[in-house]
Amino acid sequence: MFLKTGLVDTASGSAYVEADDCIVQVSVYGPRPIRGSFIEKASFSVECKFLPYVTKVAAEHQNTNPNGKPGMNSIEQRISTYVETALLPCLLLENYPKSTIDIYVTVIANKSASLLELTNWIVNCSSLALVDSAIEIKDIVTGGVATIEDENDSKNSQCLASFMNLRNNEIVGFWIDGGQELNEKVLTKTLETCQERAQVVRRNFNGFLTT
Amino acid sequence: MLQLSFLPDVLARVAPDISLDRHIAEGLRPCLREFYEFKPLKTTLGALNTSDGIPVVGSSIVKSGSTTVFCGISVGTVERDTTNTSKYASIYPVVEVSRGRSGAPTDEEMILSESLYELVLHSRIIPRESLRVTPGVAVINDRGTGHQSVLIYYPDINPDEYEILDKQRMVNHEMVLTAHLKVLSRDGPLFDICHKALVEALLNVRLPRMYINDTVDIRVPVRSRGNFGHLNSQQQLNIDANAEILKPLELETANIGLSSSFGVVNQSVLLAQLEGDAEETAATSRMNIITTKDKLQGFSLSGNIDRNMIKKAIELSQLRAELAP
Numbered sequence: 001m002f003l004k005t006g007l008v009d010t011a012s013g014s015a016y017v018e019a020d021d022c023i024v025q026v027s028v029y030g031p032r033p034i035r036g037s038f039i040e041k042a043s044f045s046v047e048c049k050f051l052p053y054v055t056k057v058a059a060e061h062q063n064t065n066p067n068g069k070p071g072m073n074s075i076e077q078r079i080s081t082y083v084e085t086a087l088l089p090c091l092l093l094e095n096y097p098k099s100t101i102d103i104y105v106t107v108i109a110n111k112s113a114s115l116l117e118l119t120n121w122i123v124n125c126s127s128l129a130l131v132d133s134a135i136e137i138k139d140i141v142t143g144g145v146a147t148i149e150d151e152n153d154s155k156n157s158q159c160l161a162s163f164m165n166l167r168n169n170e171i172v173g174f175w176i177d178g179g180q181e182l183n184e185k186v187l188t189k190t191l192e193t194c195q196e197r198a199q200v201v202r203r204n205f206n207g208f209l210t211t
Numbered sequence: 212m213l214q215l216s217f218l219p220d221v222l223a224r225v226a227p228d229i230s231l232d233r234h235i236a237e238g239l240r241p242c243l244r245e246f247y248e249f250k251p252l253k254t255t256l257g258a259l260n261t262s263d264g265i266p267v268v269g270s271s272i273v274k275s276g277s278t279t280v281f282c283g284i285s286v287g288t289v290e291r292d293t294t295n296t297s298k299y300a301s302i303y304p305v306v307e308v309s310r311g312r313s314g315a316p317t318d319e320e321m322i323l324s325e326s327l328y329e330l331v332l333h334s335r336i337i338p339r340e341s342l343r344v345t346p347g348v349a350v351i352n353d354r355g356t357g358h359q360s361v362l363i364y365y366p367d368i369n370p371d372e373y374e375i376l377d378k379q380r381m382v383n384h385e386m387v388l389t390a391h392l393k394v395l396s397r398d399g400p401l402f403d404i405c406h407k408a409l410v411e412a413l414l415n416v417r418l419p420r421m422y423i424n425d426t427v428d429i430r431v432p433v434r435s436r437g438n439f440g441h442l443n444s445q446q447q448l449n450i451d452a453n454a455e456i457l458k459p460l461e462l463e464t465a466n467i468g469l470s471s472s473f474g475v476v477n478q479s480v481l482l483a484q485l486e487g488d489a490e491e492t493a494a495t496s497r498m499n500i501i502t503t504k505d506k507l508q509g510f511s512l513s514g515n516i517d518r519n520m521i522k523k524a525i526e527l528s529q530l531r532a533e534l535a536p
Contacts, residue, residue, distance in 0.1 A: 008396040009277045011311060025395070029311035047313055052391050053259065053267040053283045104311060106393065108281060109259055 003208050005132040011104075013133025017125040022118060023108040026125045028133040030101035042096035046084040048076045048105040048122065079119050080105070086123050086143070086162040086173030092136045101135060116160040116177055120145050123162050123173065124201055131209060139164035140205060141172055144197025146190045148180055156180070161194035165202045169195055227489035235480055242276075242486040247527055249471065249483050250276040252407055256415045259283045268388075269416030269460075273408040276486065278401070281393040282408040284416055288344060288448050291383045300339045301332035302388040302413065306405055309395050323405055326511075330406065330501060334466050334508040336413065337388070341461040344384040346448055347422035348376045363422045363451060376425060384448060386418065399486040402499055406470040414464075417457035421448045468501040468508035469535050471528040481520050483527065498524055504533035 001019045008014035011027035031042055083105065091101070105122050113121065120143045127141045143162035150156065157178025164170045171191075176182070223230040223241060234241050244250070252275045259270035259281065269284040284302065306323040307316070316324075331337065347365035364372040390412060392405055474485040474494030485494050496514025498521065500507070507525070 007277075007279070008309070009398060010309075010396050027309060027311060027395075032311075051259075051281065051283065051393060053270075053285055102311060104309065104313075106309070108393075 001204065003128065003205075005128055011133070012135070013129045013131070015125045015128035015132055017121055017128070019121050020113065021109060021111040022113040022121055023110070024118075024121050024125045025106045025108055026122070026129040027104045027106075028101065028126075028129045028135065029104065030133070031096040031099035031135065032102070034098055034100050038098055040097050041093040042091075042099045042101050044084065044088060044091060044093060044101050044103075046080045046087070046103045046105065046126070048080040048083065048107070050076060050107045051109075054107050054110050075115070079115075079122060082119055082160075082173055082175055083123055083126055086141055087126060087130070089170070089172045090127075090137045090139055090141050090164060091130075092138065095136050103129065114145075114158060114177075116158045116175060117145050119175065120160050120162075124205070128205065128208075139166045140202065142198045142201040142205065143173065144194035144199075144201065146193035146197070148178070148182075148186060148190055150180055159190045159194060161191055161198070163195055163198045165199055223489065228493060231476065231489040231493050235477065240482065240486070241489055244483075244486070246481060247483050249531060250486070252404070254407070254411050256411060268418055269412045269414075271408050271411035271415055273404055273411060275404045275407075276398060277396045278398055278404055279395045280401075280404050280408040281395075282390055282405075282412040284388055284390045284412050286418065287387050287389065288384050288421070289387050291343075291385050293383075297332075298339055299332060299335045300337045300342050300385075300388075301328050302337065302390050302409070304328060304390040304392060304405075304409055306392045306394065306401070308397050308401065309393065310397065319401070323401060326402065327405060327409055330509050331409070331413075334468060334501070336410075336462050336466050338461065338463060339385065342386040342388070342418075344386060344421050344448065345382065346384075347420060347451070348373065348425045349422045349449070350376070350425050363420075365420060365422075365456070368456065384421075388413075388416070399484060399491060400472050400474075400497070403470045403472050403484060406501070410467055413460065413462060414467075416460040418460055420451040420453070420456055420458070422451055423448060466503065466506075466508065468503045468506070469528070469532040470499060470501045470509075471524070471531055473498045473500070473524045473527075475514070475516055475520060481523060500525055500528040502528045502532050504529060 001017065004016045006014060007016050008027045011029050013028040014026060016025045083103070103126055105126065107118065110118055123141060123143050130137055131140060141162050141164055143160055145158055145160045148157040148159060157176060157180035160175045161171055162173035164172055217225065231241060240246065252273060255272040257270055258272055259267055267283045268286045271282050273280045304324050304327045306320045308320055345366055347363045349361055349363045352360050352362055364376060366373045390409055392408060394401055394405070472484055474482050474490065475496040476482060476490065476493040482490060482494065485491050496516045498516060499511045501509035
């Protein structure tokens with residue numbers, strides 16, 4: 001894993017993560033003033049874009065011109081929504097009245113990561129970018145992906161959960177992909193695995209941010 | 212009388228023009244470069260060739276100062292336009308500058324894309340012939356055993372086999388190159404770095420081979436077949452995923468130039484590669500020179516610039532092109 005923050009000078013904060021062959025870049029813009037009427041809390045938005053030649057994960061959803069500038073397709077929309085949901089609890093939006101905080105995610109390359117793994121890296125990378133932007137947050141959100149294996153079935157489900165490790169491991173995002181039946185025992189075990197992995201990521205981030 | 216004084220970074224923000232003037236008077240620029248000093252360029256090739264769906268045939272990442280450009284080139288096919296007699300082709304670039312806003316492309320992005328297209332076309336870098344598709348023919352060979360294998364014969368690799376095949380189909384096609392450039396951290400005019408990224412990616416291009424399907428068995432002499440009715444009517448060109456037989460794109464490398472941009476501030480000071488808002492606002496006259504070490508490939512000018520300054524700029528650009536790796 002390779003991490004770098006502060007790559008983009010024009011943004012308030014940015015982070016760049018390479019994990020295997022998955023490359024994600026996140027820029028945070030804000031708090032920026034808004035035009036128009038007063039709002040008490042900052043508004044928060046996430047926009048995720050794949051570069052047009054990133055086809056893994058996006059392939060089945062992308063039917064636009066490969067080199068055009070399309071709006072967000074459904075998969076980008078889903079990732080954006082997840083990232084937004086996961087990061088919202090960590091932000092102190094009431095500290096930024098009459099402003100917006102916008103996160104722009106660019107997926108630069110991805111060959112082997114599944115949708116959930118990719119989303120996980122995007123969440124992790126966005127957290128780093130938020131730290132770099134010096135926007136006030138309650139905790140750094142990190143996540144982990146666990147695969148639920150079924151002995152009888154070859155179709156494995158994947159589970160992504162994002163946590164705030166220093167706030168009692170509060171779960172801030174949760175996404176299961178796959179058609180597997182779940183019971184309490186499996187789910188507990190899965191969440192534990194996710195949490196362990198999230199903590200590993202968090203430890204790495206702590207090391208990165210303090211050196 | 213109270214005199215107002217500011218720290219340099221505060222002054223640069225509240226009165227960029229005064230700050231710039233003072234810097235220039237000191238013989239320095241706000242970015243601490245010399246007047247004629249260009250930013251170093253750092254190139255990485257092929258890093259984006261990672262997807263398996265849409266073929267990225269060439270890519271480059273170019274860094275200059277804090278600006279980064281990611282450029283990926285992909286390929287498609289079109290029927291040859293017989294009315295177009297030009298010997299040279301171009302590439303269709305789309306430039307996207309990340310600026311924390313979404314929506315329609317800005318003027319700058321559209322102008323950049325268009326001028327990159329024009330420049331590649333008119334500097335005669337890509338010969339049309341090198342984009343021509345001579346499709347191979349895929350033959351299903353079951354040798355009567357029910358175990359099928361597909362072999363693709365190409366004119367240059369298997370000339371003997373190719374000779375007896377029906378190859379008069381899909382020969383009027385050529386490839387089109389499209390590029391996507393993503394710019395991060397813009398801090399000045401972008402033409403130089405985008406041009407560099409595009410050219411480097413072009414040099415990195417390895418074109419895939421294309422083939423058509425033949426529906427007949429190889430043992431049937433193709434020329435004696437009278438009936439064409441059983442041929443696959445849905446003819447299409449397929450891309451051969453075999454990475455071992457990729458062909459480099461043949462470019463006229465001697466025609467590849469290097470772009471250098473200049474701006475003139477205060478009517479008298481020539482600056483290489485403007486950087487920062489203050490310089491961009493102050494420089495009302497600008498030049499863009501694309502040159503190889505001995506040939507001028509492109510020149511654009513806006514505003515009025517003194518003849519000696521133009522001369523100086525051209526000299527500098529040529530020197531830069533000569534020294535460039």
